[in-house]
Structures are given as structure tokens and as C-alpha cells.
Amino acid sequence: MSLLDSEGKSDAYLAGRKSPLALIKEEVTTTYGNFFQESILLAEYAQILKNPVEGVYVLPSPMSPLMWYGLLFVRSGLYSGAIFKFTISIPINYPNGGCPRIDFQADVYHPLINLETGELETKSRFQRWRRDVNYIHELLSYANSIFLTINTRNSLNREAANLYEENKEVFRRKVKESIEICEQASLQVDPNDPHSLPISEWHKEVMRAARKHIFEPEVRN
Numbered sequence: 681m682s683l684l685d686s687e688g689k690s691d692a693y694l695a696g697r698k699s700p701l702a703l704i705k706e707e708v709t710t711t712y713g714n715f716f717q718e719s720i721l722l723a724e725y726a727q728i729l730k731n732p733v734e735g736v737y738v739l740p741s742p743m744s745p746l747m748w749y750g751l752l753f754v755r756s757g758l759y760s761g762a763i764f765k766f767t768i769s770i771p772i773n774y775p776n777g778g779c780p781r782i783d784f785q786a787d788v789y790h791p792l793i794n795l796e797t798g799e800l801e802t803k804s805r806f807q808r809w810r811r812d813v814n815y816i817h818e819l820l821s822y823a824n825s826i827f828l829t830i831n832t833r834n835s836l837n838r839e840a841a842n843l844y845e846e847n848k849e850v851f852r853r854k855v856k857e858s859i860e861i862c863e864q865a866s867l868q869v870d871p872n873d874p875h876s877l878p879i880s881e882w883h884k885e886v887m888r889a890a891r892k893h894i895f896e897p898e899v900r901n
Contacts, residue, residue: 720775721745724816733820738768741876746770748816749876750782751866752824758852759827762859763866764788766798766823768816779806780816782823786865789858791832791841800826804834 725740735753748768754760765785771777784798792801805822806814835841843851870876 717774718745721770727815728817728820731817733817733824736820736824738816738820746772746774749870750820752827754827757828758830758855759790759859762827762862764862765866766800768819770816775809775811777809779803779809779814780819782819784862786862787858788862789837789840789854790826791830791835791837791844792826794836795840799836801834801836 721740722745725738728738735755736750737752738748738750741747741749746769748770750766750768752762752764752766754762754764767783767785769781769783771780774780779802782800782802784793784800786798787795788798789795793799794801800823802819802822806819830844832841832844840851840854843854
């Protein structure tokens, strides 16, 4: 007789719980799939923190590990000075699913961004998302690069692609207008998730006082 039997607990144990070794593959996936997926996503996020993409900041939503919020600061090129908010929607079967989707949250005027939906074109770069080969860090690097080197192939905004190729002056004007719209949109907080990345307007007086406090500390006798 086992220890469990001797204590009269075996029947209750067997009735209320299955050994993981006894579960079929589908049950294991259902029971442990979310745990493994969150572990993978946390590992990827840790890697991003360790080796950040310059000018790109992301934060997973506490409401769902499959939704990340991001900010992209462009520091050179035609889009220099731009601040773009975006979200990353991760497939429910990640990392075995397709490429995570990036959606910009305002009217970003760019050949590779759908002006109506904000979706970034990724199929040309990630034709097939491969587990243990492709990572979200790589996707963020790609999102950053499209503003530094303009590519008009596989465009989702054909008008922007044509203007860039044929009339750069008009293209620059539309980009400038887009940057101004996106700057105002970046100040908005997602009403559906209070944990989305917030940024505030720049107040010179507040920042001047902060700089003085940091770099000119009060000398006490």
C-alpha cells in the first residue's frame, strides 16, 4: 500500500488531478501553452531591454502579453524629429504563427504604411516567420529602418510611393504634415488600456527647473 493509500488520500488525488505524464498532447498544449508562450515573450522582451533598438521603446500590456505598446523616435533623415506611437499584435499561437503585426496609431505618411489602418508592410521582409530564427527585436529594427532608408517596393500607400519617386518636394510636405499630426496623437492615452505608453508635452520651465536641480544641486553648509 502506498503512502497516499495509507492516508486515505489516493482516491481524492486521482479523482481531482491528472499526472502531466498522463495527459495527451492536446491537453498538454491547452494546460501549459500559455505558460510557455508568456515565458518566450518575456525572454524576448528581456533581450530587447538588453540590446535596445535605437530610438524604439516598447512595453507589453499588463492586460495581455500578446499586445505591446511602442514609441518610435526618428533622429535622422526625412522623418527626423518624428514621434510615432504604435502597437504590436502578437499571434495567439506565437512563436509558431505568422509575423507579429505593427500598427501605427496615427496617419503616418509612408510608402510601406497603410494610411487608413496604420499597418506596416512586413511580408517583403518576413515572408515566413520562423521560430528560433525570427524575433520581435528584428521586427523593431525593421520598423525603425524604413524611416531612415525609404523603400517604395511592396508599398501599401501607392500615392506616397509615387510622390517619393516623382515629386519629393510634395512628398516632404506631406511627411511634415504627418509628423505634426502624429506628434499630437502621441499625447493621447489609449482609453482601452491605461497602461499604454504615455508621453507629456514639453514644458520648458519645468525642464529648466529639473536641469538646475540635477546639475546645480543646492550647496548645504
